[in-house]
Amino acid sequence: MLSHIKxxxxxxSHPGNIGGVARAMKNMxxxxxCLVSPKTFPSADATSRASGADNILSSAIIYDSLQDAVAxxxxxxxxxxxxxxxxxxxxxARECAEKFVTGTTSIAKIAVVFGxxxxxxxxxxxxxxxxxxxxxxxxxxxxxxxxxxxxxVCYELFVASGQRVENTIGDKxxxxxxxxxxxxxxxxxxxxxxxxIGFLHEDKSQSIMRRLxxxxxxxxxxxxxxxxLRGILRFSQNHNK
Amino acid sequence: MLSHIKxxxxxxSHPGNIGGVARAMKNMxxxxxCLVSPKTFPSADATSRASGADNILSSAIIYDSLQDAVAxxxxxxxxxxxxxxxxxxxxxARECAEKFVTGTTSIAKIAVVFGxxxxxxxxxxxxxxxxxxxxxxxxxxxxxxxxxxxxxVCYELFVASGQRVENTIGDKxxxxxxxxxxxxxxxxxxxxxxxxIGFLHEDKSQSIMRRLxxxxxxxxxxxxxxxxLRGILRFSQNHNK
Numbered sequence: 001m002l003s004h005i006k007x008x009x010x011x012x013s014h015p016g017n018i019g020g021v022a023r024a025m026k027n028m029x030x031x032x033x034c035l036v037s038p039k040t041f042p043s044a045d046a047t048s049r050a051s052g053a054d055n056i057l058s059s060a061i062i063y064d065s066l067q068d069a070v071a072x073x074x075x076x077x078x079x080x081x082x083x084x085x086x087x088x089x090x091x092x093a094r095e096c097a098e099k100f101v102t103g104t105t106s107i108a109k110i111a112v113v114f115g116x117x118x119x120x121x122x123x124x125x126x127x128x129x130x131x132x133x134x135x136x137x138x139x140x141x142x143x144x145x146x147x148x149x150x151x152x153v154c155y156e157l158f159v160a161s162g163q164r165v166e167n168t169i170g171d172k173x174x175x176x177x178x179x180x181x182x183x184x185x186x187x188x189x190x191x192x193x194x195x196x197i198g199f200l201h202e203d204k205s206q207s208i209m210r211r212l213x214x215x216x217x218x219x220x221x222x223x224x225x226x227x228x229l230r231g232i233l234r235f236s237q238n239h240n241k
Numbered sequence: 242m243l244s245h246i247k248x249x250x251x252x253x254s255h256p257g258n259i260g261g262v263a264r265a266m267k268n269m270x271x272x273x274x275c276l277v278s279p280k281t282f283p284s285a286d287a288t289s290r291a292s293g294a295d296n297i298l299s300s301a302i303i304y305d306s307l308q309d310a311v312a313x314x315x316x317x318x319x320x321x322x323x324x325x326x327x328x329x330x331x332x333x334a335r336e337c338a339e340k341f342v343t344g345t346t347s348i349a350k351i352a353v354v355f356g357x358x359x360x361x362x363x364x365x366x367x368x369x370x371x372x373x374x375x376x377x378x379x380x381x382x383x384x385x386x387x388x389x390x391x392x393x394v395c396y397e398l399f400v401a402s403g404q405r406v407e408n409t410i411g412d413k414x415x416x417x418x419x420x421x422x423x424x425x426x427x428x429x430x431x432x433x434x435x436x437x438i439g440f441l442h443e444d445k446s447q448s449i450m451r452r453l454x455x456x457x458x459x460x461x462x463x464x465x466x467x468x469x470l471r472g473i474l475r476f477s478q479n480h481n482k
Contacts, residue, residue, distance in 0.1 A: 020389070023385075023386055026379060026382050027382060027384075028378055029379045051384075053382070136396075136399060137268045137396075138268055138269060141267045141294070143268075143292075145264055145292070145392075147386070147389065148264070148265055148389055151385070151393060152392060152396050158378065158379075159377055162377065194476075197473075197479075198476055198480065199473055199476035211469060215466050215470075218460055219457075225452065228452060228453070232435065232440055235438045236438050236440075236480065238438075
């Protein structure tokens with residue numbers, strides 16, 4: 001039912017949590033589980049906590065990097081409890097569900113990414129995310145158990161899917177959204193162009209590129225728009241050559 | 242804030258689940274835990290899974306019967322996954338939250354009761370409940386882990402209480418959004434640059450610029466982001482000059 005959604009766990013330490021996540025997903029009809037460098041997997045603990053959701057575990061796909069895990073997705077949501085110094089577009093779990101499940105015109109492939117039990121997601125992983133997803137909670141005790149956090153998010157997505165109104169007219173036309181892979185190639189091209197034209201300097205390139213990612217990630221470019229922008233980059237590189 | 246709510250667990254088998262419940266409650270500012278004839282309590286497993294919510298465990302009150310546990314309550318909600326042959330008034334978790342938390346003028350004391358891991362609540366226990374509380378889920382795999390079920394219910398109650406710790410960060414951070422005037426200047430600059438680098442040709446310029454406006458209008462750029470983009474345009478214009 002929610003086959004366009006995948007749950008991605010990054011460097012999970014406790015295999016029991018992976019099992020708990022599998023159960024939480026299946027309870028809410030979400031079946032695609034991706035594991036980025038899990039500490040211990042497969043594991044008897046995971047299978048035991050999965051409690052009948054073993055099919056989710058056995059079909060889980062393991063990746064070496066988050067980048068690979070989300071390469072085929074058009075929308076990446078990063079679960080985050082921490083307040084970040086860098087301001088990032090933030091949506092609550094419910095807002096995400098309403099924005100990307102209830103309302104979507106053409107169904108995008110969506111990844112919801114959960115970080116390490118103790119330290120969450122790193123900045124270079126957040127760079128891959130279009131939005132931070134926040135679960136409203138006690139500000140003085142805000143760290144949910146990993147499987148519990150996945151349960152809340154999958155629950156919201158499931159509830160939203162029941163409220164889905166099929167609607168074929170959107171403001172985006174028929175073009176399909178760019179995939180993460182296409183966006184990565186765009187950012188590489190962008191960075192190269194900015195270096196070529198003398199705009200980017202070694203020392204500041206990381207923070208500038210991060211800002212540019214924040215800008216372009218939130219536009220949700222379609223493939224035609226991406227073609228135009230890449231055309232501009234090519235001309236920019238060749239200008240006056 | 243949610244001091245008028247208590248969570249009641251009936252004959253829980255696995256002490257780890259009691260710990261998970263304590264954590265889930267505290268995450269959502271609910272602190273009153275009642276245990277009816279728990280199999281093993283206190284327990285190191287419970288404390289370990291509580292992960293900093295030990296105060297909930299140490300102040301938990303143990304009862305011999307559900308009747309005693311809910312004696313001081315005005316509303317009793319029985320969590321139930323099973324379809325019952327006997328028809329009972331059923332509300333979803335969200336409906337319960339909206340009915341008994343958001344709307345209440347005089348706050349009633351509310352118990353949410355969760356049954357045994359394997360067999361739920363018995364009929365004589367359901368007799369004590371005003372409503373069954375149902376968590377929407379996969380009809381073919383509907384048994385949530387106990388702590389996960391408590392997490393979803395407490396989350397809904399918390400959201401309904403409006404006690405969101407939601408910062409006002411919205412989507413955009415602190416920078417002020419660009420004005421229409423600033424955006425017009427940006428588009429002029431953009432168009433001039435695209436002409437300079439040979440990308441724009443007279444005949445197609447209108448449709449390309451319209452597409453670019455659609456792209457950048459939907460991001461709601463802030464002034465700092467606009468500065469960066471205009472900087473890029475300047476470098477692009479001067480490249481190789």
